Amino acid sequence: MLLRDVDWTVRSNESWVVIGPNGAGKTTLLQVAGAMLAPTSGSVEILGEPLEDADLTDLRTRIGLASVAVADRVPPAEKVIDLVLTASYGILGRTAENYDSFDVTRAVELLDAMGCAHLIRRRFATLSEGERKRVQIARALMADPELLLLDEPAAGLDLGGREDLLRRIAGLAVDPRAPLMVMVTHHVEEVPAAFTHAMLLRRGTVLAAGPVQEVFTERHLSRCFGLPLRVTRHLGRWSAQAIELS
Numbered sequence: 001m002l003l004r005d006v007d008w009t010v011r012s013n014e015s016w017v018v019i020g021p022n023g024a025g026k027t028t029l030l031q032v033a034g035a036m037l038a039p040t041s042g043s044v045e046i047l048g049e050p051l052e053d054a055d056l057t058d059l060r061t062r063i064g065l066a067s068v069a070v071a072d073r074v075p076p077a078e079k080v081i082d083l084v085l086t087a088s089y090g091i092l093g094r095t096a097e098n099y100d101s102f103d104v105t106r107a108v109e110l111l112d113a114m115g116c117a118h119l120i121r122r123r124f125a126t127l128s129e130g131e132r133k134r135v136q137i138a139r140a141l142m143a144d145p146e147l148l149l150l151d152e153p154a155a156g157l158d159l160g161g162r163e164d165l166l167r168r169i170a171g172l173a174v175d176p177r178a179p180l181m182v183m184v185t186h187h188v189e190e191v192p193a194a195f196t197h198a199m200l201l202r203r204g205t206v207l208a209a210g211p212v213q214e215v216f217t218e219r220h221l222s223r224c225f226g227l228p229l230r231v232t233r234h235l236g237r238w239s240a241q242a243i244e245l246s
Contacts, residue, residue: 002028002204003039010197015173015181017191017212020201021225026184027151029201030067033182034149035059047146064140064179067151071132074124080135081107081120087142110138114168130161134168141179148172150183154190162190170194188216193236200224212238 002025010016018026031037035046035056044051047062064087074083084107085099111117114134119127127135133153140148153169154162170192172178185191191198191212198215200207201224208220216238222229228243 003032004204006206008199008206008209010180010182012180014197015195016183016197016199017195018182018184018199018201019186019188019191019224021186023203024201025204026201030149030151030182030184033147034063034065061143062146064143064145064148065151066133066136066140066149066153068155069151071136076123076125078124079120080111080116080122080124080127083124083135084111084139084142087139107138107142110141111135114138115164128161129156130158130165133157133161133165137169145179148179148181150181152184152186154185166190166192188221188231188238188240191238
């Protein structure tokens with residue numbers, strides 16, 4: 001496996017970001033956390049269930065996942081409202097399932113919370129990248145999951161789209177009704193201010209993990225990305241720039 005010696009616990013009052021360069025193992029870690037991939041050694045417990053003993057079909061219904069891998073499997077003609085509704089059955093592509101008014105109301109409310117209520121009749125394939133990201137998160141929340149996994153939710157967005165999405169994710173992170181949240185990204189600039197904890201991955205190993213302010217140091221981030229960085233924080237948001245060496 002691409003991961004080695006990972007010892008990680010996410011508690012109920014925490015929201016985590018996993019960050020690192022390409023090939024660090026971030027997506028692999030998210031697949032394990034989402035009960036989509038089992039480790040070749042060691043043990044994993046997800047939502048109180050040992051992965052090796054769990055009913056995976058049932059366990060996966062307790063986990064919401066928003067990722068490019070899910071988006072790529074959406075049928076081209078699928079309408080936004082149907083894409084969100086089908087999450088109740090854990091499927092992609094609406095056929096003959098029946099949904100009651102509660103399901104429809106919940107789907108519309110989730111889309112509205114993500115700023116997408118006006119898109120309900122649009123085909124997913126016609127949406128902009130930012131609209132797709134927000135619709136995916138609404139879908140991931142549809143089954144009222146206990147754990148929400150976000151795989152690079154801001155990737156490919158322009159500045160306005162990124163900031164709008166991160167504001168909405170930050171709102172989820174502080175909502176006491178929201179699920180546990182784990183987000184993967186390459187960039188400290190994409191970490192919502194409300195997130196409490198961070199893990200740095202490089203080449204499949206954990207370089208640092210814990211409260212964000214203890215992990216996002218110049219020493220840790222420079223080591224993670226392999227170049228000297230200057231790290232700053234303003235109004236709860238982080239940024240990092242390479243240091244010019246004379």
